[in-house]
Amino acid sequence: MQLDDQHIVKNMRQGDRGSFETMFRTWYNPLCNYAFSFLGRREESEEIVQNVFVQFWEKREEIEIETSLKSYLYRAVRNTCFNVLKHEKVKREHARYTLERNEHHSSQGGATLLAQELEVKISQALSQLPEQCAIIFKMSRFEEMKYAEIAEKLGLSIKTVENQMGKALRIMREQLKDYLPLLALVVQSGIWLQIDGQLVDSVMVLISLI
DSSP states (O other), X not given: OOHHHHHHHHHHHTTOHHHHHHHHHHHHHHHHHHXXXXXXXXXXXXXXXXXXXXXXXXXXXXXXXXXXXXXXXHHHHHHHHHHHHHHHXXXXXXXXXXXXXXXXXXXXXHHHHHHHHHHHHHHHHHHTSOHHHHHHHIIIXXXXXXXXXXXXXXXXXXXXXHHHXXXXXXXXXXXXXXXXXXXXXXHHTTOEEEETTEEEEHHHHHHHHO
């Protein structure tokens, strides 16, 4: 540390405010410009420099300066600016995370409402099917049974099951043709549907209608 610096620091440690004021007048504006080069905000830059000087005065009896007074002050301002920038980055990341989480919840909530609407429409479409058609459709699409399994369980021929299934699909497609875009959104959200008290994979419903 230079002799002039040693003299100023020694005097300040003894409570000499004149030495402190000399240091302040010498370095305040250059340090404000230095802080501004990091932050780009004049008022905040001045506040940081002022705090550095205040802390310097408050801790003047403890401070150890190994290089020069100038280097010490510039380093203190730089470190403070870096801490501010780091804190701002954390706040931005938190804000981004919160926004994405809210958007996700909003999207999920919207998909849930769509699913509820679709459940009603699908139930209404099923009610338009003849009884046997409805039974066969549910066994095929909701329970994912093969035609042979349905035929055996209902005591019908496979051909009858195929014919009834074809009829059911025609009616369901006609009834739900305007709801395919909504159903696709529900499928993307991975939501299952509750239809006539039975949980149904929305993918299977979509496959049936396209």
